[in-house]
Amino acid sequence: MxxxxxxxxxxxxxxxxxxxxxxxxxxxxxxxxxxxxxxxxxxxxxxxxxxxxxxxxxxxxxxxxxxxxxxxxxxxxxxxxxxxxxxxxxxLQLGLSEAVKKVDFEGGTLEYWEQYNVTSEVLNKYEVKSWEKFKTNNGIEVRATKTNPIFSFKIADAYKIYMPLARDKKFKHQWVGQKSKEYCNVFGISQLPEHCTTILITEGLKDCIVANSNLNDDGIWAVGIDNVATGIDSKTLGLLKSKCDNLVLSLDIDEKGLEGSSKKSTMYGLRNFILPSILKDSGGKDISDWFQLKLEKQTLLDELGRVLASSEPPISKEKVGRSPILMKLLESEQLIAKYASEEIIYSPPLISHGETPVIREGTINIVQGKYGSHKTRIVELCCSLLLSEPNCTSDFLGLQKTDSKQVTIIYIDTERNLKEEFPTGILSIKNKACIDINTKTSTFRFTSIKSIERSKRLDAVKDFVNAVRAETDNHILVVLDVATDCVADFNSPSESMKLFDYLGNLCDNFNATFLLILHENPNSEKARGHTGTEGANKASTVIHIGFEKDGKNQDTELIKLKFLKIRSAKRAEPLYLVYSDIAKGLILADKELVRQKTAERRQVADVEMVAEKIGDIFKEATMPQKELIEILKTEFECSDNTLKERLKDIEEQQIEITNIRSEPCTIKTHSAPGKATYYELVVQTIEE
The missing domain is CATH 3.90.580.10 (Zinc finger, CHC2-type domain)
Incomplete structure (x- = not known):
């Protein structure tokens, strides 16, 4: 069939x-x-x-x-x-068989469970099946072998696949079908008697089955949570307590298990049964290992008896019925406190410039500029750098990567056509990374959401990122080109929040980093819409790229790459670039060209150049006028009065100044009769 x-x-x-x-x-x-x-x-x-x-x-x-x-x-x-x-x-009654095949327990498959004293009757009671093969939700067929059996636990209308002997642990647990949202995350409740003496909460579905097989005759039953981080809602907790005299935690005794059981004991007001130390000494960590190692059951029962003889830990009224959100917040508090009590060792940046980290792991980063300012070329260069092998001789403008870090790039485009423009960008990334254009690399994934209606684009991004995440354990760098096209309305606060909430969640929980491209407003270095405003707030690094102006405020061939913001690091010096037809990309500009193109603006003390320099000069919030003018004169070839006029223009026009901490500021003059004039940099509140 x-x-x-x-x-x-x-x-x-x-x-x-x-x-x-x-x-x-x-x-x-x-x-x-x-x-x-x-x-x-x-x-x-x-x-x-x-x-x-x-x-x-x-x-x-x-x-x-x-x-x-x-x-x-x-x-x-x-x-x-x-x-x-x-x-x-x-x-349509097509008569096709399902792509999964389950079989009864026989031969080698039952042998795996027999080492834990588990019989086929118990396995059938808990609806555990042995499978010859199954298809993952991604359509990949997996077959069992004698040395790699496949089992499943039935969870509502789905199956949790269990491959205990899989060489790669990431394949040990998988899902076939979608787990019901109503599933309470506790396995084995339906098999419990109406009432019993003791129920153990074990860590893992297998541990639940093994504990029941070996301890039911002693009046002890068990349920299992998925893992140490799995929470138990108040309704389920109340049901379990109603079915026994003693509800007791019995999680794994590795570091995570001990930490988690201690938290849950306090959180739920439950006694904590820590398995006897002879188990750890024998190389085990859970209750299944206890019976596999043939350790004395009486030793286990005696230790459990001592725990049951103690009183339950106190639980305050406020802890009863804690919501899943509150529990998550409390767990986050404890995790942060743990990290804060230890020496914090920062992971090396993905990309740096000299001693300055430009893109760190688990952060949101922005490249912004006007239309046609080579934003995409800078982002493509970053992708090429991360994909490049050590022997690649391409010019990366002085940017360096951490060679030991394996990164998968996900490039999602929203603007370019699929026949010429986007493929040209992909070829450019490969060429710069010294990758043969015919080589298909699993560390470089790309797609376009241009054809997806705008209201569904963020969901499309989520689906593609999730699909790639399921296929690799590498750190992921996701490029959104252009980020404002990934939301239905980039002027909408709710749409922008939705985007950055999603990006922040992936950064924290999915080993991901984001690099966003944003268009700037005309005559401003602010990115467009509320998405741009929120991006500046959330980003760890903000890079501006644009053409340098001449004395007549016309674009020159010189391109300036400026670091508007680098969180937790001193702002790096700007890079001056030009486009090269030979290199078919950006290269560092010759120093003499930089001097020539900026000389005229320096001579007239261009207000934008003065404003930029002020941001670098102010080490404190205030500075005497005389001191500021003297420093500016070393940069600009003009008189004291001209510089004072420029400072007045900057104040009156409210020209934004970025200080050394990457905060947006304006300048304010303080003067009074008989007192020296001084200037203050006033930090601006980013509008919500």
């Missing part, structure tokens, strides 16, 4: 036409329009057509969407790809 696959479904259903006929009663003829079943459609604007490949497709002319039959069912029924195929197989 054929299994459920895309190919078998399309083969049986005339390339999808029969699927459309089943789910769309209005469809009776190719090319005839009907109301789209995917949305409220008062004017019929959808139709079925046959593609050049023979595949039947549905097109919604109002939204421009084109879908094959399986994708159509996914959206219609709000289910995943494999779920859609299963539903089609069921509804």
């Amino acid at each position: 054929n299994t459920i696959t895309k190919e078998s479904i399309f083969s049986i259903t005339n390339e999808g036409e029969e699927i459309f006929r089943f789910y769309i009663p209005e469809y009776n003829k190719i090319g005839k329009t009907f109301s789209s079943p995917l949305r409220a459609d008062t004017n019929p604007s959808a139709s079925i057509f046959k593609s050049d490949s023979g595949m039947y497709l549905i097109k919604d002319f109002a939204e421009g969407k084109v879908l094959n039959a399986i994708d159509f069912v996914m959206i219609l029924k709000n289910i995943d790809f494999y779920g859609a195929m299963k539903l089609i197989n069921q509804d």
